[in-house]
Amino acid sequence: MPDLAQLNEFLARDFPQTRCTVVALAERSATVRHPGRGGGAAPGGTVSGPVLMAVADVALYVAILAEIGIVPLTVTTQLSVNFMRKPVAGRDILGVCTLMKVGRSLAVGEVALYSQGKDEMVAHAVGTYSIPAAARAR
Amino acid sequence: MPDLAQLNEFLARDFPQTRCTVVALAERSATVRHPGRGGGAAPGGTVSGPVLMAVADVALYVAILAEIGIVPLTVTTQLSVNFMRKPVAGRDILGVCTLMKVGRSLAVGEVALYSQGKDEMVAHAVGTYSIPAAARAR
Amino acid sequence: MPDLAQLNEFLARDFPQTRCTVVALAERSATVRHPGRGGGAAPGGTVSGPVLMAVADVALYVAILAEIGIVPLTVTTQLSVNFMRKPVAGRDILGVCTLMKVGRSLAVGEVALYSQGKDEMVAHAVGTYSIPAAARAR
Amino acid sequence: MPDLAQLNEFLARDFPQTRCTVVALAERSATVRHPGRGGGAAPGGTVSGPVLMAVADVALYVAILAEIGIVPLTVTTQLSVNFMRKPVAGRDILGVCTLMKVGRSLAVGEVALYSQGKDEMVAHAVGTYSIPAAARAR
Numbered sequence: 066m067p068d069l070a071q072l073n074e075f076l077a078r079d080f081p082q083t084r085c086t087v088v089a090l091a092e093r094s095a096t097v098r099h100p101g102r103g104g105g106a107a108p109g110g111t112v113s114g115p116v117l118m119a120v121a122d123v124a125l126y127v128a129i130l131a132e133i134g135i136v137p138l139t140v141t142t143q144l145s146v147n148f149m150r151k152p153v154a155g156r157d158i159l160g161v162c163t164l165m166k167v168g169r170s171l172a173v174g175e176v177a178l179y180s181q182g183k184d185e186m187v188a189h190a191v192g193t194y195s196i197p198a199a200a201r202a203r
Numbered sequence: 204m205p206d207l208a209q210l211n212e213f214l215a216r217d218f219p220q221t222r223c224t225v226v227a228l229a230e231r232s233a234t235v236r237h238p239g240r241g242g243g244a245a246p247g248g249t250v251s252g253p254v255l256m257a258v259a260d261v262a263l264y265v266a267i268l269a270e271i272g273i274v275p276l277t278v279t280t281q282l283s284v285n286f287m288r289k290p291v292a293g294r295d296i297l298g299v300c301t302l303m304k305v306g307r308s309l310a311v312g313e314v315a316l317y318s319q320g321k322d323e324m325v326a327h328a329v330g331t332y333s334i335p336a337a338a339r340a341r
Numbered sequence: 342m343p344d345l346a347q348l349n350e351f352l353a354r355d356f357p358q359t360r361c362t363v364v365a366l367a368e369r370s371a372t373v374r375h376p377g378r379g380g381g382a383a384p385g386g387t388v389s390g391p392v393l394m395a396v397a398d399v400a401l402y403v404a405i406l407a408e409i410g411i412v413p414l415t416v417t418t419q420l421s422v423n424f425m426r427k428p429v430a431g432r433d434i435l436g437v438c439t440l441m442k443v444g445r446s447l448a449v450g451e452v453a454l455y456s457q458g459k460d461e462m463v464a465h466a467v468g469t470y471s472i473p474a475a476a477r478a479r
Numbered sequence: 480m481p482d483l484a485q486l487n488e489f490l491a492r493d494f495p496q497t498r499c500t501v502v503a504l505a506e507r508s509a510t511v512r513h514p515g516r517g518g519g520a521a522p523g524g525t526v527s528g529p530v531l532m533a534v535a536d537v538a539l540y541v542a543i544l545a546e547i548g549i550v551p552l553t554v555t556t557q558l559s560v561n562f563m564r565k566p567v568a569g570r571d572i573l574g575v576c577t578l579m580k581v582g583r584s585l586a587v588g589e590v591a592l593y594s595q596g597k598d599e600m601v602a603h604a605v606g607t608y609s610i611p612a613a614a615r616a617r
Contacts, residue, residue, distance in 0.1 A: 143283070327441055
């Protein structure tokens, strides 16, 4: 299964538009970081809602690939996000994904999103990925 | 209430990072367009999932502002997206929002997302926005 | 493919606990009715939230079975409901399902829920069902 | 704030149709139990999807009332459930709610649902409740 460096190489090569990096992997869990400054800031300088959704999507994707191997055809089928607090302006966003199911054809996980250094989530996401038959056959 | 030109001016000024424009308004409904080429393309040249989520979010926002007036503090509290088909590479994305409720403190709507010229949705979103007390008092 | 009478026989036999009946079928669409009086009333005599969710689930299930045939192992994988207005006390609930995708392994649909005779939705649901391999092989 | 006995009395009096009881309360958390036998069984004797949704709804409701006091007008505005594994036939269901936000007008929480004695969730829910102005004024 891919390690942290291999997942970051994969992201950099196949998703050059993402600004996320993988910062930790654990059993059925992955943590990604998104810079708090630069592109995509919402009015007021905080990270925007769509960027939080993109961070959740990357965190889920990486957590699943760490379990099943780098299978690029794995695709998001559903993503649901609750936005709860305004991110702290200028702070990096951390997305901590915990997988709840890695089945034969579907994987489901949740992602807690934080402004770095704060205890309260800024947002929480739950998502489902479809795993292609080719990956299941391995 | 703001018209189409005023909503596009508002988007351009307050959300310079969005690539969406408002192309139609109707009773409790708004349609936005996102270019099919340029930034944010997924592997294979199609519009990525996070970009579809951002289009849904803008369509909802614009549809609500067309009903309640330009109230910038209106914020997304929940957004749920089902991804159903791969967008056609290079085609613009259209997001058609229909509001289901515009209440005193919450507005709820759905968004059908299409590759231009195709009948089948690429994705479908449902979202909730919180309306600030100041807007309600008007 | 099963007709309305066959779907109602199937519900009565395999889901004796449901109080829903199928009242209309159309291309990729099904309408079910739930009585407004009797079991499951919420405080105030209206149909409760969990009952609305159950009606949405049955409407989706019936709409899918009308497309793929009666495949009992088809199961809900995700259901998301927005509750928007209080149902009218004592009125039947109508759930109108429109399928957005009937794929090889997943079907996705939305359900508009109404108090009979009222134009505004009481709730709106979006759900995903997993279709077993056996059904796909037919 | 109400204790466990008071919450169970409230459920028994105002929600006689629920079969759930509150079995534990903690900081921003509540656990409810639903019997694994009796009404509402799905084909195969397991607890049905709609019953799991109802358990999630009660767990959220109780967790919120334990924080803000017994405010019966508090209502569900959104509930999203992922169904991941078949519940074990005949086993009680436990729903463990953790609140993620208790704001002035909205409360958001997640609920992990288990067949008693099993480590893997059968389902996972995220829900939002609207808190009435009267409660906020206290």
